[in-house]
Amino acid sequence: MENKYFTPDIEDICIGYELEMNWNRAYEEKWVTIKISIQDEEFAYTDEISEIINALDDGMSEARVPYLTKEQIEGEGWISFITEYKGETNLENMNYIFFNEKVNYMLGWYFNTNQIALLVRDPSLVKDYYTEPTFRGECKDINTFRKIIKLLGI
Numbered sequence: 188m189e190n191k192y193f194t195p196d197i198e199d200i201c202i203g204y205e206l207e208m209n210w211n212r213a214y215e216e217k218w219v220t221i222k223i224s225i226q227d228e229e230f231a232y233t234d235e236i237s238e239i240i241n242a243l244d245d246g247m248s249e250a251r252v253p254y255l256t257k258e259q260i261e262g263e264g265w266i267s268f269i270t271e272y273k274g275e276t277n278l279e280n281m282n283y284i285f286f287n288e289k290v291n292y293m294l295g296w297y298f299n300t301n302q303i304a305l306l307v308r309d310p311s312l313v314k315d316y317y318t319e320p321t322f323r324g325e326c327k328d329i330n331t332f333r334k335i336i337k338l339l340g341i
Contacts, residue, residue, distance in 0.1 A: 192251040193327060197240055200250075204330050209249045210242060218251070252328045254301065259329045260285055263336070265294055290341045292321075301327045305339065 195206055202225055207218040223235050242248035257267060265285035285294040286308075295304040304320040322339055326332050 192253055195250055195252045197243065199330070200236060200239060206250050206252045208239065211247060212249045213247060252330065255326060255328050255332055257283055260294070260296065260332065263332065264289060292341055301325055305341065
């Protein structure tokens with residue numbers, strides 16, 4: 188993948204969203220990492236989302252989000268155990284395969300196409316140890332990854 192970042196859609200920005208902001212793009216390129224919260228470090232309520240949206244709307248600021256990385260997936264509790272898998276199953280051509288013992292799922296990640304596949308571990312199956320994917324689709328960044336995991340109840 189030649190570019191490490193993409194511009195997020197404004198409607199995706201929400202509490203918990205992680206992005207990088209360049210607040211004064213006309214003067215300098217200084218990216219600041221932000222995780223949007225409703226409280227700052229002193230537990231005072233902030234209106235960070237509207238500040239970001241207003242800054243993007245006036246054209247003086249810009250936002251970017253890094254594409255999903257192996258390290259981010261591992262940071263969410265997934266363990267990488269196979270890379271560059273080329274087997275003849277429903278996991279064919281995955282670049283990385285991860286396992287999470289706590290949730291009994293396996294994750295296949297095609298990092299060149301920003302796709303993931305989540306499969307439930309099923310020890311009752313003799314041939315394949317995993318079922319057909321519970322989810323298969325685009326997952327460009329850690330924000331989307333967390334949302335998919337949450338929506339699936341994993």
